[in-house]
Amino acid sequence: MDRIRIVGGKQLNGTIPISGAKNAALPLMIASLLTDQTLILDNVPRLADVAQLQRILGNHGVDIMAAGKRSGDHEYQGQTLHISAANIIDTTAPYELVSKMRASFWVIAPLLARMHEAKVSLPGGCAIGTRPVDLLIMALEKLGADITIDGGYVIAKAPGGLKGAEIDFAKVTVSGTHVALMAATLAKGTTVITNAACEPEILDVADCLNKMGARITGAGTPRITIEGVAKLNGARHTVLPDRIETGTYAMAVAMTGGDVQLSGARPELLQAALDVLAQAGANITVNNDGIRVTRNGAGIKAVNVETAPFPGFPTDLQAQLMALMTRADGNSRITETIFENRFMHVQELARFGARIHLDGETAVVEGMKELRGAPVMATDLRASVSLVIAGLAAEGETMVNRVYHLDRGFERLEDKLSACGATIERISG
Ligand code: EPZ
Secondary structure: OOEEEEEOOOOEEEEEEOOEOHHHHHHHHHHHHHOOOEEEEEEEOOOHHHHHHHHHHHHOOOEEEEEOOOOOOOOOOOEEEEEEOOOOOOOEEOHHHHOOOHHHHHHHHHHHHHHOEEEEEOOOOEOOEOOOOHHHHHHHHHOOOEEEEEOOEEEEEOOOOOEOOEEEOOOOOHHHHHHHHHHHHOOEOEEEEEOOOOOHHHHHHHHHHHHOOOEEEOOOOOEEEEEOOOOOOOEEEEOOEOHHHHHHHHHHHHHHOEEEEEEOOOHHHOHHHHHHHHHOOOEEEEEOOEEEEEEOOOOOEOOOEEEOOOOOEOHHHHHHHHHHHOOOEOEEEEEOOOOOOOOOHHHHHHHHOOEEEEEOOEEEEEOOOOOEOOEEEOOOHHHHHHHHHHHHHOEOEEEEEOOHHHHHHOOOHHHHHHOOOOEEEEEOO
């Protein structure tokens, strides 16, 4: 199993190109199931989760062609996928595939909308909490699906097709909103989703669906209206830049000090996180090529933060902020409001000598002058990268084990950081 070795203590200086967003690329690929024509996606990141979803879609009979590099392409440029679901040969998503990646459960929506049936394994729990799918099932039932659970599978049927409905989410849910949105595009009549998630990835998927002929208004706000259409077409769409990757590297620079241009980043996708970083003492400037982050000389200031749905501070940056706060001047409080168990990084950060106390859903971080490198590992993707951030600033050597978590969501992490002067390398095997 690959590991990442870091020798900490170097500043980061240079340019980091930001990849396409994993959490938009996955639902966009799933949306290809809604049409028998080809969907072309540009700027798809080269990630383990994308490769896994390619396998899952392949199982339904979807053909995917990944275009190779073209002359003039930047070395980090994402791939272009030509996805054709002309013939769906299987409407079952088996346990062996769905259990490896939660988002693959979302295939239930386009399969049900287009094929009027789907049998999808329940995704099960995961390292950051129980993560149920009750709200997704509620949304599909509102749209007229008949749903039973048998043998660990959700079996959904809508023999006459789905029908437009009013769907009010009791809790803001990204997965619920994606599923309701995709399913409603082919439902008969009008669907109104209230208390919808406003994450930029929802808007990106809605933009793509509209290019495919869907009639969606209000995406990116809590109220989305969808006029169902009989059929969707092929389209071409570019995946938006990854705001979590952007925020992660911004935190890394705030941690080590230095001067880094985050090329292709869009500040409006993570304003809350940029505001927190500025409060913590980083200088953030926006320019034509993205975002420039610097911290020279000044120390890191302690901040108190609560995670929240967009446009609030994202839960997917909570672990990285906690790593940064381990070296702040004073105590900070970080409260996780989205997932009930997203503090797996706390005990690993302690291996660097960090002092963090958990008080229910709040972590109190006692900032200290120095961290010391250590062997560490984490059980989810964002927790893993928080250990990389700590390692970049820690004295001596850090070995991050279980790198496959990082490969799920960060494209060429070690290359991007070493190009900015970090001592970081992948050790294979
Ligand atoms: C998406 O997960 C992201 N995944 C997550 O990123 C992200 O952390 C999360 O949104 C919140 O922003 C993808 O986009 C692929 P939710 P999702 O439905 O959609 C509860 C990463 O590291 N809930 O908004 O699964 C749920 O348990 C990943 O890239 C129900 O109770 O999140 C949670 O507490 C991790 N019932 C809250 O809602 C349901 O039916 C928000 O979950 C569905 C969700």
